[in-house]
Protein backbone atom coordinates (compact mmCIF):
# COMPACT_ATOMS: atom_id res chain seq x y z
CA UNK A 116 0.00 0.00 0.00
CA UNK A 117 2.78 2.39 0.93
CA UNK A 118 4.61 4.26 -1.72
CA UNK A 119 7.40 6.72 -1.06
CA UNK A 120 6.18 10.29 -0.64
CA UNK A 121 2.59 9.35 -1.15
CA UNK A 122 -0.20 8.77 1.28
CA UNK A 123 -3.09 6.62 0.09
CA UNK A 124 -5.10 7.80 3.05
CA UNK A 125 -5.84 11.05 1.28
CA UNK A 126 -9.12 10.18 -0.38
CA UNK A 127 -10.68 13.58 -0.99
CA UNK A 128 -9.62 14.86 -4.42
CA UNK A 129 -9.74 18.38 -2.95
CA UNK A 130 -6.38 17.78 -1.26
CA UNK A 131 -4.72 15.86 -4.08
CA UNK A 132 -2.59 16.94 -7.03
CA UNK A 133 -3.08 15.71 -10.58
CA UNK A 134 -0.22 13.21 -10.08
CA UNK A 135 -1.79 11.94 -6.86
CA UNK A 136 -5.09 11.36 -8.64
CA UNK A 137 -3.29 9.61 -11.53
CA UNK A 138 -1.79 7.20 -9.02
CA UNK A 139 -5.17 6.65 -7.47
CA UNK A 140 -6.75 5.96 -10.84
CA UNK A 141 -4.27 3.17 -11.51
CA UNK A 142 -5.11 1.60 -8.16
CA UNK A 143 -8.82 2.28 -7.90
CA UNK A 144 -11.08 3.76 -10.55
CA UNK A 145 -13.93 4.20 -8.10
CA UNK A 146 -15.14 7.62 -6.97
CA UNK A 147 -17.95 8.77 -4.69
CA UNK A 148 -19.95 11.95 -5.22
CA UNK A 149 -21.68 13.04 -2.00
CA UNK A 150 -24.77 15.20 -2.61
CA UNK A 151 -26.48 17.18 0.14
CA UNK A 152 -28.70 20.24 0.51
CA UNK A 153 -28.96 23.59 2.27
CA UNK A 154 -32.33 23.82 3.98
CA UNK A 155 -33.89 24.48 7.36
CA UNK A 156 -33.46 21.66 9.88
CA UNK A 157 -35.43 23.12 12.79
CA UNK A 158 -34.00 25.58 15.33
CA UNK A 159 -31.38 23.14 16.64
CA UNK A 160 -29.52 21.89 13.54
CA UNK A 161 -27.53 23.75 10.86
CA UNK A 162 -28.99 24.13 7.37
CA UNK A 163 -26.03 22.09 6.10
CA UNK A 164 -27.12 18.96 8.05
CA UNK A 165 -27.73 16.74 5.00
CA UNK A 166 -24.43 17.84 3.47
CA UNK A 167 -22.46 17.19 6.66
CA UNK A 168 -23.97 13.71 7.08
CA UNK A 169 -23.43 12.68 3.48
CA UNK A 170 -19.86 13.98 3.34
CA UNK A 171 -19.08 12.12 6.55
CA UNK A 172 -20.46 8.90 5.07
CA UNK A 173 -18.55 9.44 1.82
CA UNK A 174 -15.28 10.05 3.66
CA UNK A 175 -15.68 7.05 5.97
CA UNK A 176 -16.69 4.59 3.27
CA UNK A 177 -14.03 5.90 0.85
CA UNK A 178 -11.32 5.19 3.41
CA UNK A 179 -12.76 1.74 4.10
CA UNK A 180 -13.04 0.59 0.49
CA UNK A 181 -10.04 2.51 -0.91
CA UNK A 182 -12.02 4.86 -3.09
CA UNK A 183 -11.73 8.52 -3.95
CA UNK A 184 -14.48 11.03 -3.18
CA UNK A 185 -15.11 14.62 -4.19
CA UNK A 186 -16.17 17.51 -1.91
CA UNK A 187 -19.91 17.36 -1.21
CA UNK A 188 -22.30 19.12 -3.58
CA UNK A 189 -23.95 21.51 -1.15
CA UNK A 190 -26.89 22.61 -3.28
CA UNK A 191 -29.92 20.43 -3.83
CA UNK A 192 -33.64 20.69 -4.42
CA UNK A 193 -35.44 21.86 -1.28
CA UNK A 194 -38.47 23.87 -2.43
CA UNK A 195 -40.64 21.92 0.02
CA UNK A 196 -39.12 23.93 2.89
CA UNK A 197 -40.30 27.33 1.63
CA UNK A 198 -40.85 29.89 3.17
CA UNK A 199 -38.23 28.69 5.68
CA UNK A 200 -34.57 28.88 4.66
CA UNK A 201 -33.50 26.89 1.64
CA UNK A 202 -31.28 27.28 -1.40
CA UNK A 203 -32.80 25.27 -4.21
CA UNK A 204 -31.72 24.47 -7.73
CA UNK A 205 -34.32 23.79 -10.39
CA UNK A 206 -34.52 20.16 -11.45
CA UNK A 207 -32.81 20.99 -14.77
CA UNK A 208 -29.91 22.85 -13.15
CA UNK A 209 -29.41 20.13 -10.55
CA UNK A 210 -29.57 17.37 -13.13
CA UNK A 211 -27.10 19.18 -15.43
CA UNK A 212 -24.72 19.91 -12.53
CA UNK A 213 -24.56 16.31 -11.33
CA UNK A 214 -24.57 14.97 -14.89
CA UNK A 215 -21.66 17.20 -15.96
CA UNK A 216 -19.61 16.10 -12.95
CA UNK A 217 -20.26 12.46 -13.84
CA UNK A 218 -19.27 13.04 -17.48
CA UNK A 219 -15.99 14.75 -16.45
CA UNK A 220 -15.08 11.90 -14.13
CA UNK A 221 -16.04 9.21 -16.64
CA UNK A 222 -14.05 10.87 -19.44
CA UNK A 223 -11.08 11.04 -17.08
CA UNK A 224 -11.28 7.28 -16.67
CA UNK A 225 -13.30 6.69 -13.54
CA UNK A 226 -15.16 3.44 -14.19
CA UNK A 227 -17.21 3.22 -11.00
CA UNK A 228 -19.07 6.37 -10.06
CA UNK A 229 -21.25 6.29 -6.98
CA UNK A 230 -23.71 9.09 -6.31
CA UNK A 231 -24.40 9.20 -2.59
CA UNK A 232 -27.55 11.18 -1.93
CA UNK A 233 -28.28 12.81 1.42
CA UNK A 234 -31.53 14.63 0.68
CA UNK A 235 -35.02 13.36 -0.14
CA UNK A 236 -35.89 16.23 -2.50
CA UNK A 237 -32.97 15.34 -4.82
CA UNK A 238 -34.22 11.83 -5.36
CA UNK A 239 -36.60 12.30 -8.32
CA UNK A 240 -33.99 14.12 -10.36
CA UNK A 241 -31.28 11.61 -9.51
CA UNK A 242 -33.20 8.67 -10.96
CA UNK A 243 -32.54 10.05 -14.43
CA UNK A 244 -28.88 11.11 -14.21
CA UNK A 245 -27.65 7.81 -15.61
CA UNK A 246 -30.14 7.95 -18.50
CA UNK A 247 -29.25 11.59 -19.23
CA UNK A 248 -25.50 11.04 -19.47
CA UNK A 249 -25.33 7.51 -20.91
CA UNK A 250 -24.60 8.76 -24.44
CA UNK A 251 -21.77 11.03 -23.19
CA UNK A 252 -19.74 8.53 -21.17
CA UNK A 253 -17.69 5.44 -22.11
CA UNK A 254 -19.98 2.39 -22.26
CA UNK A 255 -18.10 0.47 -19.58
CA UNK A 256 -18.68 3.18 -16.96
CA UNK A 257 -20.78 2.09 -14.01
CA UNK A 258 -22.99 4.82 -12.54
CA UNK A 259 -25.00 3.98 -9.44
CA UNK A 260 -26.84 6.01 -6.85
CA UNK A 261 -27.78 5.39 -3.26
CA UNK A 262 -30.21 7.30 -1.05
CA UNK A 263 -28.52 6.66 2.28
CA UNK A 264 -31.76 6.65 4.30
CA UNK A 265 -32.94 3.65 2.24
CA UNK A 266 -30.33 1.68 4.19
CA UNK A 267 -32.06 2.54 7.48
CA UNK A 268 -35.19 1.11 9.06
CA UNK A 269 -36.61 4.53 9.77
CA UNK A 270 -35.86 8.13 9.01
CA UNK A 271 -37.01 11.65 9.92
CA UNK A 272 -36.15 15.31 9.33
CA UNK A 273 -34.28 17.01 12.18
CA UNK A 274 -35.93 14.47 14.51
CA UNK A 275 -34.42 11.79 16.75
CA UNK A 276 -32.57 10.00 13.95
CA UNK A 277 -31.06 12.88 12.02
CA UNK A 278 -30.17 14.76 15.22
CA UNK A 279 -28.47 11.63 16.63
CA UNK A 280 -26.44 11.31 13.43
CA UNK A 281 -25.26 14.89 13.66
CA UNK A 282 -24.50 14.59 17.39
CA UNK A 283 -22.25 11.63 16.58
CA UNK A 284 -20.51 13.45 13.72
CA UNK A 285 -20.03 16.86 15.38
CA UNK A 286 -21.73 17.54 18.73
CA UNK A 287 -20.80 21.22 18.61
CA UNK A 288 -23.15 21.80 15.70
CA UNK A 289 -26.27 20.71 17.63
CA UNK A 290 -28.17 23.07 19.95
CA UNK A 291 -30.04 20.48 22.02
CA UNK A 292 -31.67 23.16 24.21
CA UNK A 293 -33.51 24.42 21.13
CA UNK A 294 -34.71 20.97 20.05
CA UNK A 295 -38.53 20.58 19.69
CA UNK A 296 -40.67 17.86 18.12
CA UNK A 297 -43.05 18.66 15.23
CA UNK A 298 -45.75 20.99 16.49
CA UNK A 299 -48.47 19.52 14.24
CA UNK A 300 -49.39 15.90 14.56
CA UNK A 301 -48.24 13.81 11.57
CA UNK A 302 -50.78 11.05 11.00
CA UNK A 303 -50.60 10.26 7.29
CA UNK A 304 -49.06 7.17 5.73
CA UNK A 305 -45.50 7.27 4.40
CA UNK A 306 -46.84 7.15 0.83
CA UNK A 307 -49.09 10.17 1.43
CA UNK A 308 -46.29 11.96 3.26
CA UNK A 309 -43.77 11.37 0.46
CA UNK A 310 -46.20 12.69 -2.11
CA UNK A 311 -47.20 15.72 -0.05
CA UNK A 312 -43.63 16.74 0.70
CA UNK A 313 -42.75 16.97 -3.00
CA UNK A 314 -44.93 20.10 -3.21
CA UNK A 315 -43.14 23.45 -2.70
CA UNK A 316 -43.84 24.92 0.75
CA UNK A 317 -45.42 21.71 2.06
CA UNK A 318 -42.98 20.80 4.80
CA UNK A 319 -43.66 23.63 7.29
CA UNK A 320 -47.41 23.22 6.65
CA UNK A 321 -47.36 19.51 7.47
CA UNK A 322 -45.02 19.64 10.47
CA UNK A 323 -45.86 23.06 11.96
CA UNK A 324 -42.25 23.92 12.79
CA UNK A 325 -40.23 22.24 10.04
CA UNK A 326 -39.26 19.29 12.24
CA UNK A 327 -40.48 15.75 11.55
CA UNK A 328 -39.85 13.56 14.59
CA UNK A 329 -38.68 14.21 18.13
CA UNK A 330 -35.09 15.44 18.41
CA UNK A 331 -35.26 15.57 22.23
CA UNK A 332 -34.83 11.77 22.15
CA UNK A 333 -31.56 12.02 20.20
CA UNK A 334 -28.20 10.93 21.61
CA UNK A 335 -24.58 10.50 20.56
CA UNK A 336 -24.75 6.77 21.35
CA UNK A 337 -27.75 6.29 19.04
CA UNK A 338 -25.98 8.28 16.36
CA UNK A 339 -22.80 6.21 16.57
CA UNK A 340 -24.74 3.00 16.35
CA UNK A 341 -26.71 4.26 13.33
CA UNK A 342 -23.49 5.37 11.61
CA UNK A 343 -21.80 1.99 12.19
CA UNK A 344 -24.79 0.21 10.71
CA UNK A 345 -24.96 2.60 7.78
CA UNK A 346 -21.29 2.14 6.88
CA UNK A 347 -21.63 -1.62 6.97
CA UNK A 348 -24.71 -1.55 4.70
CA UNK A 349 -23.12 0.98 2.36
CA UNK A 350 -20.12 -1.28 1.90
CA UNK A 351 -22.39 -4.28 1.17
CA UNK A 352 -24.36 -2.26 -1.38
CA UNK A 353 -21.23 -1.04 -3.17
CA UNK A 354 -19.93 -4.63 -3.34
CA UNK A 355 -23.28 -5.67 -4.86
CA UNK A 356 -22.92 -2.97 -7.54
CA UNK A 357 -19.63 -4.55 -8.60
CA UNK A 358 -21.33 -7.88 -9.24
CA UNK A 359 -23.35 -6.50 -12.12
Ligand SMILES: [Zn+2]
Pocket residue numbers: 156164165272273277
Ligand atom coordinates in the same frame (compact mmCIF):
# COMPACT_ATOMS: atom_id res chain seq x y z
ZN1 LIG B 1 -31.94 16.39 6.55
